[in-house]
Amino acid sequence: MPLGTDYARQDCSLARSLEVVGERWTLLILRDCFWGVRRFSDLQAHLDISRAVLSTRLDALVADGLLTRSGDGHPEYHLTDDGLALWPALYALTQWGEQRTTPGAPRRVFVHVGCGRLGRDGRCTGCGESPSPGDLEIHPGPGADFTVRDDPVSVGLRTPHRLLTPLPAR
Amino acid sequence: MPLGTDYARQDCSLARSLEVVGERWTLLILRDCFWGVRRFSDLQAHLDISRAVLSTRLDALVADGLLTRSGDGHPEYHLTDDGLALWPALYALTQWGEQRTTPGAPRRVFVHVGCGRLGRDGRCTGCGESPSPGDLEIHPGPGADFTVRDDPVSVGLRTPHRLLTPLPAR
DNA sequence: CTCAATCAGTTCGACCATCAGACCAAACCC
DNA sequence: GGGTTTGGTCTGATGGTCGAACTGATTGAG
Numbered sequence: 001m002p003l004g005t006d007y008a009r010q011d012c013s014l015a016r017s018l019e020v021v022g023e024r025w026t027l028l029i030l031r032d033c034f035w036g037v038r039r040f041s042d043l044q045a046h047l048d049i050s051r052a053v054l055s056t057r058l059d060a061l062v063a064d065g066l067l068t069r070s071g072d073g074h075p076e077y078h079l080t081d082d083g084l085a086l087w088p089a090l091y092a093l094t095q096w097g098e099q100r101t102t103p104g105a106p107r108r109v110f111v112h113v114g115c116g117r118l119g120r121d122g123r124c125t126g127c128g129e130s131p132s133p134g135d136l137e138i139h140p141g142p143g144a145d146f147t148v149r150d151d152p153v154s155v156g157l158r159t160p161h162r163l164l165t166p167l168p169a170r
Numbered sequence: 171m172p173l174g175t176d177y178a179r180q181d182c183s184l185a186r187s188l189e190v191v192g193e194r195w196t197l198l199i200l201r202d203c204f205w206g207v208r209r210f211s212d213l214q215a216h217l218d219i220s221r222a223v224l225s226t227r228l229d230a231l232v233a234d235g236l237l238t239r240s241g242d243g244h245p246e247y248h249l250t251d252d253g254l255a256l257w258p259a260l261y262a263l264t265q266w267g268e269q270r271t272t273p274g275a276p277r278r279v280f281v282h283v284g285c286g287r288l289g290r291d292g293r294c295t296g297c298g299e300s301p302s303p304g305d306l307e308i309h310p311g312p313g314a315d316f317t318v319r320d321d322p323v324s325v326g327l328r329t330p331h332r333l334l335t336p337l338p339a340r
Numbered sequence: 341c342t343c344a345a346t347c348a349g350t351t352c353g354a355c356c357a358t359c360a361g362a363c364c365a366a367a368c369c370c
Numbered sequence: 371g372g373g374t375t376t377g378g379t380c381t382g383a384t385g386g387t388c389g390a391a392c393t394g395a396t397t398g399a400g
Contacts, residue, residue: 010218011315011324013277014201014260015268024192024387031184040348048180050388055349073396074347082270088291089266090184092259097187100252107183121300122257122291130291144183154181194358210377220359225378243367244376 010109020064021086025049026057030083031090033067034133036167037078037153046153079164086121087133095120098143110136113162133163190234191256195219196227199216201260203237206337207323208246216323249334257303258292265290268313275313278313280306283332303333 021027025047032043044054058077061067066083069075091110098106099120110118113135117128123130139160140146146158152168161167191197198217207213214224228247231237236253239245261280268276271289280288283305286296293300309330310316316328322338331337 011277011318012198012264013199013267013271014264015267016271017263018197020267020270022192022194027188027192028182028185041346044348050390051349052351052389053387085269086266089190089259092262093187093191094182096256096259097183097185097190099255099290100190101183101186107181120202133245146180160241163286197386211375214377220361222360222380223358 017089020060020066023057023060026061027090027093029054029057029061030066030079030086030152031094033077033079034081034087034090034163035138035153035157036161036163036165038078038166039074040077042151042168043077044155045151046149061153069124071141084133088130091122095122102143106141107143107145108157109139109141111139111160112135136163138163185266190230190236193227193230195223196231196310197260197263199224199227199231199254200236200249201264202323203249203253204257204260204333205308205323205327206331206333206335208248208336209247210242210247212321212323213247216319217319254303258300261288261292265292272313276311277313277315278327279309279311281309281330283307294301306333307331 010126012114021030028047029043032046040058042055043049043058044051047054058067061083062077064082065080067077068080068088069077070139094108104106112124112126112129112131114116114123115131118131118136119125137160138157140158146154148154156168176303195217199213202213202216207216210224210228213228214221217224218261228237228239231253232239232247233279234252235250235255237247238250239247264278282288282294282296282299282301283300286294286307288301289295307330310328314322314328318324326338
């Protein structure tokens, strides 16, 4: 928990959110899940995160109902509806970072499949709606840098990829 | 910084965002700034945060250009344009927390002054636009609980209050 | 089927952040 | 000018995070 336990006495929904997704690494793990990453080792390799912390975070996300752990052998992690509902917040935070650091050259571009591009406000430039993540493709943008990482997830993102479908492709 | 320094080698705008606003307490401090809190002691009393940490966070937010520190005597903290641009992300996270914990009874309701209410997607139910925070009023909602806190900021929020105007009123 | 490699963690000790509380100097109030 | 408030800093105790080593189950190759 990112907040002291006595923070339960704060009457604010943002604090409630941060108790679940405010810890170090948690939002980056969920971002990878939206992109389709499902395996422990892929998350670990892509995030350069300590295995101990990744294990703790995944346990917490499953306990909080944002992820499910499935499979009898090596588990796969999938977003629940509660997890999927986080997409607008995640996208808004990403856009804020993009606008601050590389305003003219986005690292990633999201495409509403068969329709238009996703604008900064999360609306499709084609239909004007806010597509659900499953209807989106992530494309490398002009600000992307392919030289920094060689893990399977980073490699898989060098070409367009439908969100929520397995990454790396198997 | 919430992420290891070597995370500079990650090619992702979300990571960039989290390096600025991902630390414990930072988003709650900014939330208070949107509500109009400007003084060190008001933040400290409302958040129940250690003074040392609050001091560190405010320094970082000023250095990152999200807040300005003004006044020759006791300083006032104000949001910059970069800080104000965070509003959609902050609102989206708040709505996610509200939907998860108290779906039918929001703790706070935001009103586009003279127009309509703010929907879950940040659009006004009246005009359909996404108002900037300065055009919004925060009202206590049906899920608000006035019994938990008695600091000046909490008291000031028991009645409708225009965002970005001084809180507590002086 | 056997054996090695991979996967999904757990454990460990070093290090860093956060906490509550004490302390302090400048600003403000009378 | 003196006392109070404000806005911090400092300190020792506690808890989180780190990289690296270790482990046991699963999977794949032959």
